[in-house]
Amino acid sequence: MIRLLALIFALLINGPAALAHEIRPAYLQIREIELGVYDVLWKTPARGEMRLALNVIQPAECASAGAPRAALVDGAVIERWRAACPGGLVGKTIAVENLSRTLTDAIFRFEPLEGAPKTFRLTPDQPSLTIPDRQIWTDVATTYFGLGVEHILLGFDHLLFVLALLLLVRDAKRLVGAITAFTIAHSLTLAGTTFGWVRLASAPLEAVIALSIMFIAVEIMRVRAGRDSLTAKLPWLASFAFGLLHGFGFAGALREIGMPEDAAPLALLFFNLGVEAGQLAFISAVLATMFAWRRFVPASLNSPRVTMLLARGPVYLIGSAAAFWFIERTAAIAGL
16 A cells, blocks of 8 residues: 555556646647748747657648758757648648657647638647538537646646545535636636736746645544634635635646637637536546445455555645655756
8 A cells, every 4th residue: 555655656656647648738830921822930849859759731732941950948859941832732631740649739729811720739649631612510529628628637746636535525515605616717727828818937836836735634624633724614615715826826837738719719618618528527536435444345355454555544644745846846946
């Protein structure tokens, strides 16, 4: 049991570092500047100066004017070039080489001279796309809904905060209130940041998000020690306050992905709905696991030692992982 907890802890603290650059979506923007001539922007995740080996495969009719201009910006390699495609790109196929070998997606933004811009999502299972003449709104909705689900399920720090709330609040009504407050709060800051009404520096914000998880872990231990806790009595207050911070984190991810200017409200709505769907799926899985343990595990396996480990182990893991992230992120801010 102790070895299992140690393994889970190692995955928690190393998971974000190991996967962050791998799961961020690539971004392709093709903008028609004159009939059959396109400016291309290709953004791929990078670690240091090493980027994912993803390359855009243009239709055979297209010819690039010179070599791409590349620059490393905020953990991504951005390449720009100009391509001439006689007859245009509508009805032609765009593909991303090696996408099927990764865990990431690619967001494709196509802006023709005539007609509305279009936004698509290429995945490892579907790394190519034939550009349609028209795009229905459900394409944008499903694209950003899927991205929201992926973001929350792969956002270890956000999930740990939700898990800590589940461990802190045992009363069903208070738990529903706390989760609802968290949802409302992060929806507000997600919208405000996305539309440029408010903005915070991302590095200090990520450190404070880790601190919020530590705070809830400490509150859990206070309650279990029989001490008073305002957070346990009014969990919606803490979850709303910290939800505002987590919303900034969601907004940072959405900025990295990019949004269609002509359908920003729609993309924001369905990204947020995707986050909520992923969050509810996680909560359901945790509650189902708790129920299954109590219902089906034989009493002979629930020794006092196992009971103690199950009660304290997850809280220690949550607090330790959050402390590690807080130190790591603070050190990064200080340049250490």
